[in-house]
Amino acid sequence: MAEIAIKGVAKRFGGFTALHQVDLTISDQEFMVLLGASGCGKTTLLRIVAGLERPSQGEVWIGGRRVDHLPPRERGIAMVFQNYAVFPHLTVFENIAFGLRMKKLPQQEVERRVNRTAELMHIEQLLKRYSGQLSGGQRQRVAVARALAMEPDVILMDEPLSNLDALLRLEMRAELKGVLAASKTTTIYVTHDQVEAMSLADRIAVMHQGRIVQAASPVEVYRNPAARFVGSFIGNPPMNFIPATKAANGSWAVAGLTLPGPKSDKPRIEFAIRPEDVDAGGEGLHATARVIEPLGPHTLVTCDVEGSLFRAILDSNASVQVGDHLRLAPKLDRIRWFDPETTNAL
Amino acid sequence: MAEIAIKGVAKRFGGFTALHQVDLTISDQEFMVLLGASGCGKTTLLRIVAGLERPSQGEVWIGGRRVDHLPPRERGIAMVFQNYAVFPHLTVFENIAFGLRMKKLPQQEVERRVNRTAELMHIEQLLKRYSGQLSGGQRQRVAVARALAMEPDVILMDEPLSNLDALLRLEMRAELKGVLAASKTTTIYVTHDQVEAMSLADRIAVMHQGRIVQAASPVEVYRNPAARFVGSFIGNPPMNFIPATKAANGSWAVAGLTLPGPKSDKPRIEFAIRPEDVDAGGEGLHATARVIEPLGPHTLVTCDVEGSLFRAILDSNASVQVGDHLRLAPKLDRIRWFDPETTNAL
Amino acid sequence: QQVLFWSTQARPVEETQKMRDEVLKGFEGAVDYQVAEDGPWLTRLQAELQAGSGTIGLLGGLHGDFSTVGASLVDLSAVDVGGVKVNEAYKKLGMLGTGEQKYMPWMQATYLMAANKQALQYLPAGTDLNTITYDQLIEWSKNIAEKTGSPKFGFPAGPKGLKHRFFEGFLYPSYTGSMVTKFRSAEAETAWNKFKELWQYTNPNSTNYAFMQEPLLSGEVWVAFDHVARLADAFNKKPDEFVAFPAPAGPAGRGFMPVVAGVAIPKTSPDQDKAKALVAYMLKPETQIATLKATNFFPVVDVKLPGDMPASVKAFGPAIATMTGAPDALPALLPMGLGDLGGKFNQVYTDSFERIVLGGEDVHGVLEQQAAALKAIIDQAKAPCWAPDKPSTGACPVD
Amino acid sequence: MHGKALPYLLLMPATLFLCIFFLYPFALVAFEAVTRDGAFTLDNFRTMAGSWKFPVTVRNTLLLAAIVVPIQLTMALLMASVVSRLETGRSAALYVFAIPLGISDLAAGLIWLAIFDQSGFLNTLLSSLGVIDRPVMFLGYQSKLTIFIAVALAEIWRATAIMMVILVAGMGLIPKEYYEAAEVFGASPWQRFLRITLPLLRPSLQTAIILRVILAFEVFAVVAALGGTNLPVLMGETYNWQFTLQDRNVAAASALLILAISIGFTLFFLRVLRVPKEARI
Amino acid sequence: MSAVTETPVATVADARKAGDWLLIATALLLCVWVLLPIYLLIVNALSSPDQVTAFPKRFFPSFDLGSLSFFINFAGVARALWNSVLVATLTMILAIGFGAPAGYTLSRFDFPGKGTFRFLVLMTRAFPLPLLALPLAVMFIRTGLDDTAIGLALVHTTLALPFAVLITFSLFSGIPVELEEAAWTLGCTRWQAFRKVTLPLALPGIAASAVFAFTISWNEVFAAAVLTIENRTLTAFLLQSLGESPLYLKFAGGAALVVPALIFIFAVRKYLFAMWGIANR
Numbered sequence A, B: 001m002a003e004i005a006i007k008g009v010a011k012r013f014g015g016f017t018a019l020h021q022v023d024l025t026i027s028d029q030e031f032m033v034l035l036g037a038s039g040c041g042k043t044t045l046l047r048i049v050a051g052l053e054r055p056s057q058g059e060v061w062i063g064g065r066r067v068d069h070l071p072p073r074e075r076g077i078a079m080v081f082q083n084y085a086v087f088p089h090l091t092v093f094e095n096i097a098f099g100l101r102m103k104k105l106p107q108q109e110v111e112r113r114v115n116r117t118a119e120l121m122h123i124e125q126l127l128k129r130y131s132g133q134l135s136g137g138q139r140q141r142v143a144v145a146r147a148l149a150m151e152p153d154v155i156l157m158d159e160p161l162s163n164l165d166a167l168l169r170l171e172m173r174a175e176l177k178g179v180l181a182a183s184k185t186t187t188i189y190v191t192h193d194q195v196e197a198m199s200l201a202d203r204i205a206v207m208h209q210g211r212i213v214q215a216a217s218p219v220e221v222y223r224n225p226a227a228r229f230v231g232s233f234i235g236n237p238p239m240n241f242i243p244a245t246k247a248a249n250g251s252w253a254v255a256g257l258t259l260p261g262p263k264s265d266k267p268r269i270e271f272a273i274r275p276e277d278v279d280a281g282g283e284g285l286h287a288t289a290r291v292i293e294p295l296g297p298h299t300l301v302t303c304d305v306e307g308s309l310f311r312a313i314l315d316s317n318a319s320v321q322v323g324d325h326l327r328l329a330p331k332l333d334r335i336r337w338f339d340p341e342t343t344n345a346l
Numbered sequence C: 001q002q003v004l005f006w007s008t009q010a011r012p013v014e015e016t017q018k019m020r021d022e023v024l025k026g027f028e029g030a031v032d033y034q035v036a037e038d039g040p041w042l043t044r045l046q047a048e049l050q051a052g053s054g055t056i057g058l059l060g061g062l063h064g065d066f067s068t069v070g071a072s073l074v075d076l077s078a079v080d081v082g083g084v085k086v087n088e089a090y091k092k093l094g095m096l097g098t099g100e101q102k103y104m105p106w107m108q109a110t111y112l113m114a115a116n117k118q119a120l121q122y123l124p125a126g127t128d129l130n131t132i133t134y135d136q137l138i139e140w141s142k143n144i145a146e147k148t149g150s151p152k153f154g155f156p157a158g159p160k161g162l163k164h165r166f167f168e169g170f171l172y173p174s175y176t177g178s179m180v181t182k183f184r185s186a187e188a189e190t191a192w193n194k195f196k197e198l199w200q201y202t203n204p205n206s207t208n209y210a211f212m213q214e215p216l217l218s219g220e221v222w223v224a225f226d227h228v229a230r231l232a233d234a235f236n237k238k239p240d241e242f243v244a245f246p247a248p249a250g251p252a253g254r255g256f257m258p259v260v261a262g263v264a265i266p267k268t269s270p271d272q273d274k275a276k277a278l279v280a281y282m283l284k285p286e287t288q289i290a291t292l293k294a295t296n297f298f299p300v301v302d303v304k305l306p307g308d309m310p311a312s313v314k315a316f317g318p319a320i321a322t323m324t325g326a327p328d329a330l331p332a333l334l335p336m337g338l339g340d341l342g343g344k345f346n347q348v349y350t351d352s353f354e355r356i357v358l359g360g361e362d363v364h365g366v367l368e369q370q371a372a373a374l375k376a377i378i379d380q381a382k383a384p385c386w387a388p389d390k391p392s393t394g395a396c397p398v399d
Numbered sequence D: 001m002h003g004k005a006l007p008y009l010l011l012m013p014a015t016l017f018l019c020i021f022f023l024y025p026f027a028l029v030a031f032e033a034v035t036r037d038g039a040f041t042l043d044n045f046r047t048m049a050g051s052w053k054f055p056v057t058v059r060n061t062l063l064l065a066a067i068v069v070p071i072q073l074t075m076a077l078l079m080a081s082v083v084s085r086l087e088t089g090r091s092a093a094l095y096v097f098a099i100p101l102g103i104s105d106l107a108a109g110l111i112w113l114a115i116f117d118q119s120g121f122l123n124t125l126l127s128s129l130g131v132i133d134r135p136v137m138f139l140g141y142q143s144k145l146t147i148f149i150a151v152a153l154a155e156i157w158r159a160t161a162i163m164m165v166i167l168v169a170g171m172g173l174i175p176k177e178y179y180e181a182a183e184v185f186g187a188s189p190w191q192r193f194l195r196i197t198l199p200l201l202r203p204s205l206q207t208a209i210i211l212r213v214i215l216a217f218e219v220f221a222v223v224a225a226l227g228g229t230n231l232p233v234l235m236g237e238t239y240n241w242q243f244t245l246q247d248r249n250v251a252a253a254s255a256l257l258i259l260a261i262s263i264g265f266t267l268f269f270l271r272v273l274r275v276p277k278e279a280r281i
Numbered sequence E: 001m002s003a004v005t006e007t008p009v010a011t012v013a014d015a016r017k018a019g020d021w022l023l024i025a026t027a028l029l030l031c032v033w034v035l036l037p038i039y040l041l042i043v044n045a046l047s048s049p050d051q052v053t054a055f056p057k058r059f060f061p062s063f064d065l066g067s068l069s070f071f072i073n074f075a076g077v078a079r080a081l082w083n084s085v086l087v088a089t090l091t092m093i094l095a096i097g098f099g100a101p102a103g104y105t106l107s108r109f110d111f112p113g114k115g116t117f118r119f120l121v122l123m124t125r126a127f128p129l130p131l132l133a134l135p136l137a138v139m140f141i142r143t144g145l146d147d148t149a150i151g152l153a154l155v156h157t158t159l160a161l162p163f164a165v166l167i168t169f170s171l172f173s174g175i176p177v178e179l180e181e182a183a184w185t186l187g188c189t190r191w192q193a194f195r196k197v198t199l200p201l202a203l204p205g206i207a208a209s210a211v212f213a214f215t216i217s218w219n220e221v222f223a224a225a226v227l228t229i230e231n232r233t234l235t236a237f238l239l240q241s242l243g244e245s246p247l248y249l250k251f252a253g254g255a256a257l258v259v260p261a262l263i264f265i266f267a268v269r270k271y272l273f274a275m276w277g278i279a280n281r
């Protein structure tokens, strides 16, 4: 049982507030991914959970115990640091074995676990090297292996795969998911890779400027962003936003189209759609193609819609030229609406 | 004029050979992306170009001058380090200004450049902080800003955006491309993000175990991998490979299909296709769906084709269930063939 | 151009200061009086001699300090002392066994006993301080130790203490009538055993004492033996509390040894004439009296001491007179003709002390071994005997 | 880059300096050690070793070093840890701990003499506490043990600061992240000290220990002040040979012995505390 | 919140507090250990001669300035003080100037002869200086360096140089090469990179070796006594004659020497911490 509850946690560094009142509960064995812009407070939050930083206020509970004042080693956690923190004076083997030795496991068990996790991370041939003799990605994998070998109740990973190539990353991701599920570990995982987030997460918590804006399942976050920020942040390229003006009650004018929408008193709200949720041709938004980027199977077309930037992912077959005038038809069930003032979904 | 020529460069660390005979020419103002698995030697190659490491053999030329024996500062380069190397005793401002002060630029010019690059990297509000007070992504941006502010002839970037969130990354990427093009800088850029590679690169050099396997335009590398490794490494998910047996001269049997292919004496070669280059339905490879992963607009279906793993990216509309039997029709013009022994393209 | 007076004497800061302010002020040319410990003193001198040029104008030191560098000293026999009569015995010592006046006697001192008046009540019956013997001293110390509960005899056995002179010039002559020849005689063994006996009633802190005036003042020690200059402070500070008296007598007599300090001019002296003038100045009666006041070293020339002397001088004068004039007086001379082996000669006595008294080794055995060392030194130096040993032809024998 | 020449160029000033001001005079002295009256001989060493004090001297010196240095190391580490952990008053504490640096061995000997002397502060304190009724002689020749303890205390007091400052500077350079990682992986403060601080501090430890050990073989002034001749040490004997006995040859031999012992220990610590090249930060 | 969960939180908070108290208590204890003897020295220095040798003693000074003023009024004290400061400062500059490049070289380069150099440097410190004084003095007299501040500083530098080399070596070893490399790619020469990046980070170490150099020179007596006559340093001036002086003067002299050194350490103490908290990230 290692449920994590973060209750009203805030963190100030001098005058700067890195976290405002964060509340988040991660159920036992859940895989929670933290997403957010650079500098939004992800690492800070992890460090607070780990006990490396004291919250300025609020409480942290792990497995039903209040742990605010416990030192990290008594919290039953392991952590992968954003900058690895691989011990320079120890070999890879000893780095991975570090936590196990602290637990005073028998040598045999230590070796077994080290070998297993090293294999998992594809660093079994590096066990005798020192950190100075490793490449960035190799160092990162050592950091991950070190945390996995602990088989902790809770594992905190801060961008653990950021320095790996796509292929390895894909593999590691699958392995991680498998291992963590098998060992019933509760996980908080920071990543900036949305594919990774989507494919790993049970839930995604989106952070913005020290606040958690939405915490929900990947599909929910993707499809139903709770706030404009979530939509703009998640999805690559992100959601498109176009101002909409009231046409009638529950009906809004958007870039030459009139679309059914929420009932609201406001004269102007925001229309939002994901780039892949438009089709070229037919009844659609009036757009002028500005930049065409082939992305393999698809083509990313950046257009100008009523003076705002609008990105559409079109099938590569649709041969679009820069300067072309396009009609981009939104899929109706994928349209979202936001309040421009509160920036919340309507 | 800052053409970079790497001629027969090799690097050994004790008994370990990190680079074997690398030859690569990067034309003036070209944006070259280095791609390769973790530990394949990318950083080592950059460090040799920068002059931080001496090649065990071979020559490095920059702008028509042989520079092997020149110290880094006489090579007209700037570099972004994989783990940032932001000076801990200087503020962000002074970090960015560091190189400019070395050049003895007037204070006004220093401020102008620092402010400009800081803005570009969205760190203008952090100028007074020390590196210890920055988040990982912020530190990384300082490292990039520091190199950009130098306006060097050649810039070497080692995974400069790896710790940034997708949105910022997208933005930075665009800004980088713009700035570097405007300043006519020759760039070598290491990344593990293929989208980044594709969208930034004039040419991509794919490295594998200390060798350059292919150096060509992004589309070429994607569409026409010169070796099996390139196909398997590039593309996310990567290319699929299925053994093909000779059916007739120039015609090969692949998982129940007979396809036209190269003329070869070999009895068995390899059929390869990218996941997005198959369509569900019709005349196709016999496959059984094993894992279904929704990826927003598309669905990644991992199947079993004749006992090998096969990934297909299908339209989300095609509603596939685990265990379904599928026919996956390859787009004929996208099929590639590899020699299983040399692993080179046929 | 002032004359640099490089000296091992009058090192305690107050004395140094007095030397400068009171003794040397009167010299026509300026004098820079600098003191140094023996190590730096000698090192500096040797360096100047080796380099062949120097800044030291005049050297001040004990007899022993000069013995190493005798060859590099200017002959002072021609110095015009202006009719002052200098002690002839000391002048002879100053020739260091050569025909030249290597150093000129400058001042003299000796060792005395001092006692806190509180100690007098424990004096064994029938003991006169002026004729005290070693046995009486032992008994007295024993009395004090037993009555007060702590040993209160003091002896400067610290690293900077002058203990070797006590054995050479006091203990040995008093018991054996000899310093060298009877080094391992039965009488010598008796002497050491007596001393061991005395040591039982000696303040154990003695091995840390360089000079006795402080333990006397602090009351740690009630009865002490030391160099007069190193007792003076006690008398000057508390004139009414202490008495001074002669060194004790043994079966062979009342052995005592003078200490002679001299001045010499190294061959590298930058201005020898001026230095010689300073030598003459040092021997002037007024200077000698000023020196006595400053350092508690007595004149080496015939002078009449005025009445305004410090308490220490007033106390020491009669005691010294009593000692030297005693019927059983047995003066011992400073070692002569040893050259640079003087240090090793002293070490023989100190080592014997440390081994026998501190280390508790067998007296006979130690003396056998040390005698061999002593013989080696004497033989190497080919030094003939000096008082109280009878003159010898060739190296002084160690029986 | 000046390539291979650069390191030599950088070492040039120090090397030249040491050659002129150390190596040249040293060679002259060393020559004296192995000659007598111009002829090569080992007599000087024999004379030195033959002196009855010699075994005691060597024993005392080694024993003193063996007891003082480990205690100092421990205390220096303790001080450095305290200093690096303190949040308020850190610089005041550092200053206080560093104070003995400014105190010469002569002065340190004096200070401790004032404490241990028969009329010293320790006796006053003990008697006012009623532990003793008359002053105890701590430094008498019979109480070699208390002399030894007093000398050891004085040495510890005086020379711990040297190690402490080196270690403090070294600790300041250990990145915090390693402590955090160790903490997360279950290391208690003590284990962090053992497994992170100590190994990462190795270069500084090496320096501190070597310098301290070398200096420990040269103790003299403090010993002389507190123990007189009751605790003869090598350096004191060297002095004795040189200045009291005026035998420069034997003194030189004795100095060479100190050098040899120091070199032996130095090599030992260089080996034991070596940081493999690849394991450096 | 239930009482059940409240308790452990409280105990842990207590434990932490206890840890803090332990830290503070340790710090205080160590401070007392260092300061008490100095305090006693000051008590003695400020007491009248009688009180210095009295038993039982008082633990508070009587503020009798007699002994101290004896020194202060010594002719030439001011000049000797100036000489001391001059020599110590020169020593500091020379030791760091020669030592730091050597320390840097040892930490950054691998080259043949490295071991030999390190060894030579250590040897310097392991050989008793008093024996070297004679050849040095001869050399100085011949070259005219005799009795000059710079001459003495040169000798003191031989004493301080090993410290400077070894301390800077261990400190430079703790600074990641990568930071320097970054500086090179930003247009620095090796020297500039050293000055702008490594040096500021190594400042505590440099400060440490500067303190050593200073105090070594400040407290050195023997060479000072042999090599200076007109230009005596305070130490030679005072300590030379302290050996046979009465205790109360010894203490006063000791205090007169200690105080300037304390002021110096106080002045540089902040450099010992210069980069703390910034460098350790």
Ligand SMILES: Nc1ncnc2c1ncn2[C@@H]1O[C@H](COP(=O)(O)OP(=O)(O)OP(=O)(O)O)[C@@H](O)[C@H]1O
Residues within 6 Å of the ligand: A132, A133, A134, A135, A136, A137, A138, A163, B013, B014, B016, B017, B018, B036, B037, B038, B039, B040, B041, B042, B043, B044, B045, B082
């Ligand atoms: N000092 C060294 N000693 C031994 N091997 C080394 C050393 N430095 C690097 N290597 C090895 O050389 C290979 C190439 O390293 P390099 O840092 O160039 O990899 P990379 O391509 O940058 O990898 P990554 O993407 O993980 O950063 C790696 O396998 C690494 O382990």
Ligand SMILES: Nc1ncnc2c1ncn2[C@@H]1O[C@H](COP(=O)(O)OP(=O)(O)OP(=O)(O)O)[C@@H](O)[C@H]1O
Residues within 6 Å of the ligand: A013, A014, A016, A018, A036, A037, A038, A039, A040, A041, A042, A043, A044, A045, A082, B132, B133, B134, B135, B136, B137, B138, B163, B164, B165
């Ligand atoms: N010691 C500090 N002093 C002041 N500000 C700090 C300090 N540490 C972090 N911050 C600020 O707090 C904010 C949150 O930092 P944090 O490291 O949690 O970001 P992050 O979400 O992990 O970002 P990234 O993805 O770039 O690593 C940042 O804006 C950072 O600048």
Ligand SMILES: [Mg+2]
Residues within 6 Å of the ligand: A042, A043, A044, A082, A158, B135, B136, B137
């Ligand atoms: Mg972070």
Ligand SMILES: [Mg+2]
Residues within 6 Å of the ligand: A135, A136, A137, B042, B043, B044, B082, B158
């Ligand atoms: Mg790399």
